[in-house]
Amino acid sequence: NVSGIPNIGHGDKTPFHQFNTAAFSIPPNDVRGNSGLGTVRGPGQDNLDLSLAKNFPIYESLHLEFRGDAFNALNHTQWNGINTAFPSGDSEFPFGMVTGAREARIGQVSAKLVF
Numbered sequence: 709n710v711s712g713i714p715n716i717g718h719g720d721k722t723p724f725h726q727f728n729t730a731a732f733s734i735p736p737n738d739v740r741g742n743s744g745l746g747t748v749r750g751p752g753q754d755n756l757d758l759s760l761a762k763n764f765p766i767y768e769s770l771h772l773e774f775r776g777d778a779f780n781a782l783n784h785t786q787w788n789g790i791n792t793a794f795p796s797g798d799s800e801f802p803f804g805m806v807t808g809a810r811e812a813r814i815g816q817v818s819a820k821l822v823f
Contacts, residue, residue, distance in 0.1 A: 709741045709743065710732060710741075710747060711731060711733060712728065712730070714731040714748050715727055716728050721751065723787070724804075726790045726804055726805070726806060727804055729794075729803050732794050734795065748792055750787075750790065751787035751790065751806065753786055754784040754786070755784065758778045758781045759775065759776070759777045759778075760775070760776045760777075761773065761776075762774050770821070770822070773821075774817075774819050775818045776818075777815065777816050778813065778814070779811075779813070780812065783812055783813040786809060786810035788807075790804065790806055791805050
């Protein structure tokens with residue numbers, strides 16, 4: 709059951725506390741709870757991908773393309789899920805805690821000969 713406002717502000721979230729866990733309780737026996745799909749907002753994303761490319765002409769129909777890419781260029785932590793199973797018997801990830809993170813910054817360079 710939900711009794712109150714489960715979502716908290718972005719500045720109040722921590723990896724151990726992503727939403728107001730006190731707003732939830734176990735419903736009585738044989739009664740379906742009132743919490744619906746989408747009640748809790750996820751951690752969100754703060755992501756920036758960058759690309760830089762340059763073409764170098766070599767001959768009439770031949771050129772070299774050089775490219776550099778950075779994914780999550782600012783290297784912000786991207787949480788990928790929270791434990792919303794209540795009550796949680798999982799001691800590793802208690803109710804309301806982050807369960808993992810996406811990959812950190814990824815960089816790649818490439819060269820392609822186009823003819």
